Amino acid sequence: MGAMKETPPFFPLGSAINDHGHLVIGGCDSMDLAETYGTPLYVFAEEDIRARAREFKREFTGRLSSSRVVYAGKACLNRAVAKIIAEEGLGLDVVSGGELEIARSAGFPMKNIYFHGNNKSDAELELALAAGVGRIVIDNAWELARLDGIAGARSCRADVMLRIKPGIDPHTHAKITTGNIDSKFGFGLEDADSAVGRILSSNSLKLVGFHYHIGSQIFEIQPFLDAMHTALGFIAGVRGRWGLIVDELDAGGGFAVQYLSGQAPPSVGEYAEAIVSFFKEECRRLDLTSLSLTVEPGRATVARAAVALYSVGVIKDIPGIRRYLCVDGGMADNIRPALYGACYEPYLANRMTERANQLYTVAGRFCESGDILAADVKLPAADPGDTLVMPVCGAYCIPMASNYNAFFRPAVVMVKEGQHRLIRRRESIEDLLRTDLG
Numbered sequence: 250m251g252a253m254k255e256t257p258p259f260f261p262l263g264s265a266i267n268d269h270g271h272l273v274i275g276g277c278d279s280m281d282l283a284e285t286y287g288t289p290l291y292v293f294a295e296e297d298i299r300a301r302a303r304e305f306k307r308e309f310t311g312r313l314s315s316s317r318v319v320y321a322g323k324a325c326l327n328r329a330v331a332k333i334i335a336e337e338g339l340g341l342d343v344v345s346g347g348e349l350e351i352a353r354s355a356g357f358p359m360k361n362i363y364f365h366g367n368n369k370s371d372a373e374l375e376l377a378l379a380a381g382v383g384r385i386v387i388d389n390a391w392e393l394a395r396l397d398g399i400a401g402a403r404s405c406r407a408d409v410m411l412r413i414k415p416g417i418d419p420h421t422h423a424k425i426t427t428g429n430i431d432s433k434f435g436f437g438l439e440d441a442d443s444a445v446g447r448i449l450s451s452n453s454l455k456l457v458g459f460h461y462h463i464g465s466q467i468f469e470i471q472p473f474l475d476a477m478h479t480a481l482g483f484i485a486g487v488r489g490r491w492g493l494i495v496d497e498l499d500a501g502g503g504f505a506v507q508y509l510s511g512q513a514p515p516s517v518g519e520y521a522e523a524i525v526s527f528f529k530e531e532c533r534r535l536d537l538t539s540l541s542l543t544v545e546p547g548r549a550t551v552a553r554a555a556v557a558l559y560s561v562g563v564i565k566d567i568p569g570i571r572r573y574l575c576v577d578g579g580m581a582d583n584i585r586p587a588l589y590g591a592c593y594e595p596y597l598a599n600r601m602t603e604r605a606n607q608l609y610t611v612a613g614r615f616c617e618s619g620d621i622l623a624a625d626v627k628l629p630a631a632d633p634g635d636t637l638v639m640p641v642c643g644a645y646c647i648p649m650a651s652n653y654n655a656f657f658r659p660a661v662v663m664v665k666e667g668q669h670r671l672i673r674r675r676e677s678i679e680d681l682l683r684t685d686l687g
Protein backbone atom coordinates (compact mmCIF):
# COMPACT_ATOMS: atom_id res chain seq x y z
CA MET A 250 0.00 0.00 0.00
CA GLY A 251 1.30 3.52 -0.83
CA ALA A 252 1.63 6.42 1.60
CA MET A 253 -1.68 7.46 3.15
CA LYS A 254 -2.93 10.99 2.53
CA GLU A 255 -3.90 13.37 5.28
CA THR A 256 -7.43 14.29 6.25
CA PRO A 257 -8.48 17.78 7.39
CA PRO A 258 -7.46 18.48 11.00
CA PHE A 259 -10.94 18.03 12.43
CA PHE A 260 -11.01 14.30 11.65
CA PRO A 261 -10.06 11.98 14.53
CA LEU A 262 -6.37 11.85 15.32
CA GLY A 263 -4.59 9.27 13.17
CA SER A 264 -7.19 9.40 10.36
CA ALA A 265 -5.93 9.07 6.80
CA ILE A 266 -7.00 8.37 3.22
CA ASN A 267 -5.90 5.07 1.69
CA ASP A 268 -5.06 4.09 -1.89
CA HIS A 269 -8.72 3.46 -2.65
CA GLY A 270 -9.57 7.02 -1.64
CA HIS A 271 -11.36 5.70 1.46
CA LEU A 272 -11.33 7.36 4.83
CA VAL A 273 -9.37 5.34 7.40
CA ILE A 274 -10.05 5.90 11.12
CA GLY A 275 -8.09 4.26 13.90
CA GLY A 276 -6.47 2.06 11.26
CA CYS A 277 -9.86 0.82 9.97
CA ASP A 278 -11.19 1.44 6.46
CA SER A 279 -14.49 3.29 6.93
CA MET A 280 -16.02 1.33 4.03
CA ASP A 281 -15.33 -1.95 5.82
CA LEU A 282 -16.89 -0.52 8.98
CA ALA A 283 -19.99 0.62 7.08
CA GLU A 284 -20.31 -2.82 5.49
CA THR A 285 -19.77 -4.70 8.75
CA TYR A 286 -22.07 -2.64 10.98
CA GLY A 287 -24.39 -0.87 8.51
CA THR A 288 -25.22 2.84 8.47
CA PRO A 289 -25.88 5.27 10.07
CA LEU A 290 -22.80 4.45 12.07
CA TYR A 291 -20.90 6.53 14.61
CA VAL A 292 -17.19 5.69 14.71
CA PHE A 293 -15.13 6.79 17.71
CA ALA A 294 -11.33 6.73 17.68
CA GLU A 295 -10.09 5.76 21.12
CA GLU A 296 -6.70 7.35 20.44
CA ASP A 297 -8.35 10.73 19.93
CA ILE A 298 -10.30 10.66 23.20
CA ARG A 299 -7.19 9.66 25.13
CA ALA A 300 -5.06 12.30 23.42
CA ARG A 301 -7.56 15.05 24.25
CA ALA A 302 -7.96 13.89 27.84
CA ARG A 303 -4.18 13.87 28.27
CA GLU A 304 -3.85 17.25 26.59
CA PHE A 305 -6.35 18.80 29.03
CA LYS A 306 -4.60 17.23 32.01
CA ARG A 307 -1.16 18.25 30.81
CA GLU A 308 -2.10 21.82 29.94
CA PHE A 309 -4.00 22.53 33.16
CA THR A 310 -2.17 20.50 35.81
CA GLY A 311 1.17 21.36 34.16
CA ARG A 312 0.46 25.01 34.95
CA LEU A 313 -1.29 24.50 38.28
CA SER A 314 -0.71 21.15 39.93
CA SER A 315 -3.84 21.38 42.09
CA SER A 316 -6.14 21.80 39.09
CA ARG A 317 -8.61 19.07 38.12
CA VAL A 318 -10.05 18.13 34.77
CA VAL A 319 -13.58 16.76 34.93
CA TYR A 320 -15.09 15.44 31.70
CA ALA A 321 -18.67 16.60 31.16
CA GLY A 322 -20.41 13.32 30.34
CA LYS A 323 -23.44 14.98 28.75
CA ALA A 324 -21.27 15.39 25.63
CA CYS A 325 -21.18 11.60 25.25
CA LEU A 326 -21.41 8.96 27.93
CA ASN A 327 -21.39 5.22 27.63
CA ARG A 328 -19.43 2.57 29.49
CA ALA A 329 -16.60 2.47 26.96
CA VAL A 330 -16.07 6.23 27.18
CA ALA A 331 -16.44 6.22 30.98
CA LYS A 332 -13.70 3.59 31.27
CA ILE A 333 -11.33 5.59 29.06
CA ILE A 334 -12.00 8.76 31.07
CA ALA A 335 -11.36 6.89 34.33
CA GLU A 336 -8.15 5.35 32.98
CA GLU A 337 -6.92 8.79 31.94
CA GLY A 338 -7.52 10.03 35.48
CA LEU A 339 -10.16 12.67 34.73
CA GLY A 340 -13.18 13.30 36.94
CA LEU A 341 -16.71 13.07 35.54
CA ASP A 342 -19.56 15.58 35.53
CA VAL A 343 -22.92 13.79 35.53
CA VAL A 344 -26.26 15.50 35.26
CA SER A 345 -28.71 12.72 36.06
CA GLY A 346 -29.15 9.49 37.94
CA GLY A 347 -28.91 7.76 34.57
CA GLU A 348 -25.45 9.17 33.82
CA LEU A 349 -24.39 8.32 37.36
CA GLU A 350 -25.50 4.70 36.91
CA ILE A 351 -23.72 4.36 33.57
CA ALA A 352 -20.53 5.62 35.24
CA ARG A 353 -21.04 3.31 38.20
CA SER A 354 -21.58 0.28 36.01
CA ALA A 355 -18.32 1.13 34.22
CA GLY A 356 -16.54 1.11 37.59
CA PHE A 357 -15.94 4.87 37.54
CA PRO A 358 -14.65 6.04 40.96
CA MET A 359 -17.61 7.76 42.60
CA LYS A 360 -15.42 10.16 44.55
CA ASN A 361 -14.37 11.74 41.23
CA ILE A 362 -17.96 12.49 40.23
CA TYR A 363 -19.52 15.94 40.20
CA PHE A 364 -23.29 15.72 40.28
CA HIS A 365 -24.95 18.62 38.43
CA GLY A 366 -28.51 19.40 37.38
CA ASN A 367 -31.02 22.22 37.77
CA ASN A 368 -33.97 20.09 38.93
CA LYS A 369 -32.63 16.98 40.62
CA SER A 370 -35.25 14.63 42.00
CA ASP A 371 -35.21 13.37 45.59
CA ALA A 372 -34.38 9.93 44.21
CA GLU A 373 -31.34 11.35 42.40
CA LEU A 374 -30.16 13.18 45.52
CA GLU A 375 -30.57 9.93 47.50
CA LEU A 376 -28.66 8.05 44.82
CA ALA A 377 -25.82 10.60 44.79
CA LEU A 378 -25.46 10.36 48.57
CA ALA A 379 -25.71 6.57 48.63
CA ALA A 380 -23.17 6.22 45.82
CA GLY A 381 -20.80 8.62 47.60
CA VAL A 382 -20.21 11.07 44.74
CA GLY A 383 -17.39 13.53 45.33
CA ARG A 384 -19.40 16.71 44.88
CA ILE A 385 -23.06 17.61 44.63
CA VAL A 386 -23.41 20.92 42.82
CA ILE A 387 -26.46 22.66 44.28
CA ASP A 388 -28.37 24.71 41.74
CA ASN A 389 -31.07 26.49 43.78
CA ALA A 390 -32.47 27.15 47.27
CA TRP A 391 -35.20 24.53 46.98
CA GLU A 392 -32.67 21.84 46.15
CA LEU A 393 -30.48 23.03 49.00
CA ALA A 394 -33.29 22.59 51.52
CA ARG A 395 -34.19 19.15 50.16
CA LEU A 396 -30.63 17.92 50.08
CA ASP A 397 -30.07 19.16 53.61
CA GLY A 398 -33.13 17.18 54.75
CA ILE A 399 -32.20 14.03 52.83
CA ALA A 400 -28.56 14.08 53.99
CA GLY A 401 -29.73 14.80 57.57
CA ALA A 402 -32.06 11.79 57.51
CA ARG A 403 -29.15 9.62 56.33
CA SER A 404 -26.87 11.13 59.03
CA CYS A 405 -24.21 11.87 56.44
CA ARG A 406 -22.25 14.97 55.52
CA ALA A 407 -22.10 15.79 51.82
CA ASP A 408 -19.46 17.91 50.10
CA VAL A 409 -21.38 20.47 48.09
CA MET A 410 -20.74 23.35 45.74
CA LEU A 411 -23.06 26.17 44.80
CA ARG A 412 -23.62 26.98 41.14
CA ILE A 413 -23.56 30.73 40.59
CA LYS A 414 -24.45 32.92 37.62
CA PRO A 415 -21.64 35.34 36.86
CA GLY A 416 -23.86 37.30 34.42
CA ILE A 417 -21.45 37.05 31.49
CA ASP A 418 -22.31 36.93 27.80
CA PRO A 419 -19.96 34.39 26.19
CA HIS A 420 -21.00 35.35 22.63
CA THR A 421 -22.13 31.91 21.59
CA HIS A 422 -25.52 30.58 20.45
CA ALA A 423 -28.35 31.75 22.76
CA LYS A 424 -29.47 28.16 23.32
CA ILE A 425 -26.10 27.18 24.73
CA THR A 426 -25.53 30.30 26.85
CA THR A 427 -25.87 29.47 30.55
CA GLY A 428 -24.19 32.03 32.82
CA ASN A 429 -26.53 34.96 32.10
CA ILE A 430 -28.66 36.41 34.87
CA ASP A 431 -31.94 35.07 33.45
CA SER A 432 -30.52 31.57 32.93
CA LYS A 433 -32.42 28.67 34.49
CA PHE A 434 -29.12 27.40 35.89
CA GLY A 435 -27.69 28.44 39.23
CA PHE A 436 -28.02 31.11 41.91
CA GLY A 437 -27.81 34.85 41.40
CA LEU A 438 -24.98 36.19 43.56
CA GLU A 439 -27.22 37.59 46.31
CA ASP A 440 -29.14 34.34 46.59
CA ALA A 441 -25.88 32.41 46.58
CA ASP A 442 -24.70 34.47 49.52
CA SER A 443 -27.85 33.59 51.49
CA ALA A 444 -27.32 29.95 50.53
CA VAL A 445 -23.84 30.08 52.06
CA GLY A 446 -25.40 31.08 55.39
CA ARG A 447 -27.93 28.26 55.06
CA ILE A 448 -25.16 25.69 54.46
CA LEU A 449 -23.04 27.00 57.32
CA SER A 450 -25.93 26.34 59.68
CA SER A 451 -26.31 22.74 58.43
CA ASN A 452 -24.69 19.70 60.03
CA SER A 453 -25.25 17.65 56.89
CA LEU A 454 -23.64 19.79 54.21
CA LYS A 455 -20.09 21.05 53.80
CA LEU A 456 -19.51 23.88 51.34
CA VAL A 457 -16.30 23.07 49.46
CA GLY A 458 -16.56 25.46 46.56
CA PHE A 459 -18.40 27.37 43.88
CA HIS A 460 -19.17 26.53 40.30
CA TYR A 461 -20.23 28.35 37.17
CA HIS A 462 -20.55 27.31 33.56
CA ILE A 463 -21.14 30.17 31.14
CA GLY A 464 -21.95 28.26 27.95
CA SER A 465 -20.61 26.06 25.22
CA GLN A 466 -18.55 26.40 22.01
CA ILE A 467 -17.02 29.69 23.23
CA PHE A 468 -14.32 30.95 20.87
CA GLU A 469 -13.30 34.05 22.86
CA ILE A 470 -11.10 33.75 25.91
CA GLN A 471 -12.20 37.00 27.56
CA PRO A 472 -15.64 35.75 28.75
CA PHE A 473 -13.89 32.95 30.67
CA LEU A 474 -11.74 35.55 32.43
CA ASP A 475 -14.65 37.91 33.08
CA ALA A 476 -16.64 35.10 34.69
CA MET A 477 -13.66 34.10 36.80
CA HIS A 478 -13.12 37.70 37.90
CA THR A 479 -16.73 37.88 39.13
CA ALA A 480 -16.59 34.47 40.81
CA LEU A 481 -13.30 35.10 42.60
CA GLY A 482 -14.52 38.50 43.78
CA PHE A 483 -17.60 36.75 45.14
CA ILE A 484 -15.49 34.07 46.87
CA ALA A 485 -13.38 36.79 48.50
CA GLY A 486 -16.63 38.48 49.58
CA VAL A 487 -17.87 35.23 51.11
CA ARG A 488 -14.67 34.99 53.13
CA GLY A 489 -15.22 38.57 54.35
CA ARG A 490 -18.90 38.14 55.16
CA TRP A 491 -18.92 34.58 56.49
CA GLY A 492 -15.30 33.86 57.41
CA LEU A 493 -15.37 30.85 55.10
CA ILE A 494 -12.50 30.01 52.78
CA VAL A 495 -13.64 27.41 50.24
CA ASP A 496 -11.28 24.91 48.56
CA GLU A 497 -12.31 24.91 44.94
CA LEU A 498 -13.52 26.97 42.01
CA ASP A 499 -15.13 24.86 39.30
CA ALA A 500 -15.05 27.02 36.17
CA GLY A 501 -17.13 24.68 33.97
CA GLY A 502 -16.48 23.85 30.34
CA GLY A 503 -17.31 25.62 27.10
CA PHE A 504 -14.08 25.30 25.11
CA ALA A 505 -14.71 25.57 21.38
CA VAL A 506 -13.73 23.00 18.78
CA GLN A 507 -13.16 23.26 15.05
CA TYR A 508 -16.12 22.03 13.00
CA LEU A 509 -15.27 23.67 9.67
CA SER A 510 -12.25 24.49 7.51
CA GLY A 511 -11.21 28.02 8.33
CA GLN A 512 -12.38 27.96 11.95
CA ALA A 513 -9.56 28.39 14.44
CA PRO A 514 -10.60 28.16 18.08
CA PRO A 515 -7.88 28.60 20.69
CA SER A 516 -5.90 25.44 21.40
CA VAL A 517 -6.33 23.71 24.76
CA GLY A 518 -2.92 25.14 25.70
CA GLU A 519 -4.02 28.67 24.81
CA TYR A 520 -7.19 28.38 26.88
CA ALA A 521 -5.21 26.88 29.77
CA GLU A 522 -2.49 29.53 29.64
CA ALA A 523 -4.97 32.41 29.75
CA ILE A 524 -7.27 30.87 32.35
CA VAL A 525 -4.62 29.54 34.71
CA SER A 526 -2.48 32.70 34.60
CA PHE A 527 -5.52 34.86 35.30
CA PHE A 528 -6.62 32.52 38.09
CA LYS A 529 -3.20 32.63 39.76
CA GLU A 530 -2.94 36.41 39.43
CA GLU A 531 -6.41 37.04 40.83
CA CYS A 532 -5.94 34.54 43.67
CA ARG A 533 -2.72 36.32 44.64
CA ARG A 534 -4.43 39.71 44.49
CA LEU A 535 -7.35 38.51 46.61
CA ASP A 536 -5.24 36.36 48.92
CA LEU A 537 -7.04 33.18 47.90
CA THR A 538 -3.93 31.15 47.12
CA SER A 539 -5.23 27.91 48.65
CA LEU A 540 -8.06 27.75 46.11
CA SER A 541 -7.89 24.96 43.50
CA LEU A 542 -9.24 25.18 39.96
CA THR A 543 -11.45 22.67 38.15
CA VAL A 544 -12.50 22.70 34.50
CA GLU A 545 -15.20 20.58 32.87
CA PRO A 546 -14.55 20.15 29.15
CA GLY A 547 -17.25 18.09 27.43
CA ARG A 548 -17.32 18.89 23.72
CA ALA A 549 -13.57 19.57 23.49
CA THR A 550 -12.80 16.13 24.94
CA VAL A 551 -14.82 14.02 22.51
CA ALA A 552 -16.19 16.04 19.55
CA ARG A 553 -13.30 15.38 17.18
CA ALA A 554 -13.06 11.72 18.20
CA ALA A 555 -16.05 10.55 16.14
CA VAL A 556 -17.44 10.70 12.64
CA ALA A 557 -20.91 9.72 11.49
CA LEU A 558 -21.19 7.55 8.38
CA TYR A 559 -24.40 7.63 6.33
CA SER A 560 -25.43 5.92 3.11
CA VAL A 561 -26.55 8.17 0.29
CA GLY A 562 -30.00 7.28 -1.03
CA VAL A 563 -32.18 9.61 -3.09
CA ILE A 564 -30.58 12.53 -4.89
CA LYS A 565 -33.31 15.00 -5.76
CA ASP A 566 -32.65 17.85 -8.14
CA ILE A 567 -34.93 20.89 -8.17
CA PRO A 568 -33.45 22.47 -11.30
CA GLY A 569 -31.84 25.83 -10.77
CA ILE A 570 -32.83 25.86 -7.10
CA ARG A 571 -31.42 23.06 -4.96
CA ARG A 572 -30.12 19.53 -5.15
CA TYR A 573 -30.90 17.36 -2.15
CA LEU A 574 -28.69 14.47 -1.22
CA CYS A 575 -30.70 12.34 1.19
CA VAL A 576 -28.99 10.11 3.72
CA ASP A 577 -30.24 7.33 5.99
CA GLY A 578 -29.90 9.35 9.22
CA GLY A 579 -30.50 12.97 10.10
CA MET A 580 -32.03 15.04 12.88
CA ALA A 581 -32.84 12.07 15.13
CA ASP A 582 -29.15 11.16 15.44
CA ASN A 583 -27.80 14.70 15.07
CA ILE A 584 -30.23 17.39 16.18
CA ARG A 585 -27.56 20.09 16.28
CA PRO A 586 -28.13 21.65 12.82
CA ALA A 587 -31.91 21.82 13.42
CA LEU A 588 -31.63 23.02 17.02
CA TYR A 589 -28.70 25.43 16.90
CA GLY A 590 -28.17 26.04 13.18
CA ALA A 591 -24.89 24.15 13.67
CA CYS A 592 -22.80 23.79 10.51
CA TYR A 593 -20.87 20.71 9.41
CA GLU A 594 -18.54 19.96 6.53
CA PRO A 595 -19.39 16.55 5.06
CA TYR A 596 -17.24 14.46 2.70
CA LEU A 597 -17.75 11.27 0.74
CA ALA A 598 -15.89 8.65 2.76
CA ASN A 599 -15.41 6.41 -0.28
CA ARG A 600 -14.17 9.23 -2.54
CA MET A 601 -12.04 11.38 -0.27
CA THR A 602 -9.56 12.39 -2.99
CA GLU A 603 -12.09 13.50 -5.61
CA ARG A 604 -12.72 17.15 -6.26
CA ALA A 605 -15.68 18.55 -4.36
CA ASN A 606 -17.26 20.68 -7.08
CA GLN A 607 -20.99 19.96 -6.82
CA LEU A 608 -23.36 21.84 -4.57
CA TYR A 609 -25.71 19.77 -2.40
CA THR A 610 -28.01 20.15 0.55
CA VAL A 611 -27.62 17.09 2.74
CA ALA A 612 -31.06 16.10 4.05
CA GLY A 613 -32.00 13.38 6.50
CA ARG A 614 -34.88 10.92 6.25
CA PHE A 615 -37.09 12.31 9.00
CA CYS A 616 -40.48 13.81 8.36
CA GLU A 617 -39.49 17.46 8.87
CA SER A 618 -38.43 20.07 6.32
CA GLY A 619 -35.91 21.23 8.91
CA ASP A 620 -34.16 17.87 8.80
CA ILE A 621 -31.14 19.27 7.00
CA LEU A 622 -27.68 18.13 8.15
CA ALA A 623 -25.73 20.54 5.97
CA ALA A 624 -27.03 23.13 3.50
CA ASP A 625 -25.17 24.23 0.37
CA VAL A 626 -22.05 22.15 0.79
CA LYS A 627 -19.68 20.99 -1.93
CA LEU A 628 -19.07 17.29 -2.57
CA PRO A 629 -17.86 15.25 -5.53
CA ALA A 630 -20.72 14.33 -7.91
CA ALA A 631 -22.46 11.78 -5.72
CA ASP A 632 -24.39 8.61 -6.49
CA PRO A 633 -26.83 6.58 -4.43
CA GLY A 634 -24.76 4.07 -2.49
CA ASP A 635 -21.93 6.48 -1.73
CA THR A 636 -21.04 6.93 1.94
CA LEU A 637 -21.27 10.39 3.41
CA VAL A 638 -19.09 11.17 6.41
CA MET A 639 -19.75 13.96 8.88
CA PRO A 640 -16.69 14.76 10.99
CA VAL A 641 -16.77 16.21 14.53
CA CYS A 642 -19.76 14.15 15.63
CA GLY A 643 -18.42 12.86 18.96
CA ALA A 644 -20.22 15.40 21.17
CA TYR A 645 -23.92 16.03 21.66
CA CYS A 646 -25.09 13.80 18.79
CA ILE A 647 -25.68 10.27 20.12
CA PRO A 648 -26.66 11.54 23.63
CA MET A 649 -29.31 13.79 22.08
CA ALA A 650 -30.56 11.13 19.66
CA SER A 651 -34.23 10.10 19.55
CA ASN A 652 -36.49 7.52 17.96
CA TYR A 653 -38.41 10.08 15.95
CA ASN A 654 -40.51 8.43 13.24
CA ALA A 655 -39.74 5.10 14.96
CA PHE A 656 -36.32 4.89 13.39
CA PHE A 657 -33.62 3.07 15.32
CA ARG A 658 -30.79 4.89 17.03
CA PRO A 659 -27.51 4.13 15.24
CA ALA A 660 -24.79 1.70 16.14
CA VAL A 661 -21.57 3.05 17.66
CA VAL A 662 -18.16 1.46 17.23
CA MET A 663 -14.82 2.16 18.84
CA VAL A 664 -11.72 1.81 16.67
CA LYS A 665 -8.12 1.52 17.70
CA GLU A 666 -4.99 0.36 15.88
CA GLY A 667 -6.88 -1.44 13.14
CA GLN A 668 -9.31 -3.14 15.55
CA HIS A 669 -12.98 -2.29 15.87
CA ARG A 670 -15.63 -3.20 18.39
CA LEU A 671 -19.29 -2.43 18.73
CA ILE A 672 -19.89 -0.35 21.86
CA ARG A 673 -23.59 0.32 21.24
CA ARG A 674 -25.61 -1.93 19.00
CA ARG A 675 -28.12 -0.52 16.56
CA GLU A 676 -31.62 -0.52 18.01
CA SER A 677 -34.19 -2.92 16.69
CA ILE A 678 -37.96 -3.10 16.52
CA GLU A 679 -37.85 -5.17 19.74
CA ASP A 680 -36.24 -2.20 21.50
CA LEU A 681 -39.00 0.12 20.30
CA LEU A 682 -41.79 -2.28 21.27
CA ARG A 683 -40.32 -3.14 24.68
CA THR A 684 -41.73 -0.03 26.34
CA ASP A 685 -44.94 0.06 24.26
CA LEU A 686 -47.45 -1.78 26.41
CA GLY A 687 -50.30 -1.74 23.92
Ligand SMILES: Cc1ncc(COP(=O)(O)O)c(C=O)c1O
Nearest residue numbers: 321462465502503545546547548
Ligand atom coordinates in the same frame (compact mmCIF):
# COMPACT_ATOMS: atom_id res chain seq x y z
C1 LIG B 1 -22.13 22.31 34.24
C2 LIG B 1 -21.55 22.04 32.90
N1 LIG B 1 -20.25 21.73 32.85
C3 LIG B 1 -19.65 21.44 31.65
C4 LIG B 1 -20.37 21.44 30.48
C5 LIG B 1 -19.65 21.08 29.23
O1 LIG B 1 -19.66 22.08 28.29
P1 LIG B 1 -18.81 21.90 26.97
O2 LIG B 1 -19.26 20.67 26.32
O3 LIG B 1 -19.11 23.11 26.18
O4 LIG B 1 -17.37 21.85 27.38
C6 LIG B 1 -21.73 21.77 30.50
C7 LIG B 1 -22.53 21.82 29.26
O5 LIG B 1 -22.73 22.83 28.66
C8 LIG B 1 -22.33 22.07 31.75
O6 LIG B 1 -23.64 22.35 31.81
Ligand SMILES: N[C@@H](CCCC[NH3+])C(=O)O
Nearest residue numbers: 323425465585589644645
Ligand atom coordinates in the same frame (compact mmCIF):
# COMPACT_ATOMS: atom_id res chain seq x y z
N1 LIG C 1 -25.93 20.39 23.34
C1 LIG C 1 -25.20 21.59 23.05
C2 LIG C 1 -24.23 21.97 24.12
C3 LIG C 1 -24.89 22.32 25.42
C4 LIG C 1 -24.40 21.49 26.51
C5 LIG C 1 -25.17 21.45 27.77
N2 LIG C 1 -25.27 22.68 28.54
C6 LIG C 1 -24.55 21.51 21.69
O1 LIG C 1 -24.69 20.55 21.01
O2 LIG C 1 -23.90 22.39 21.26
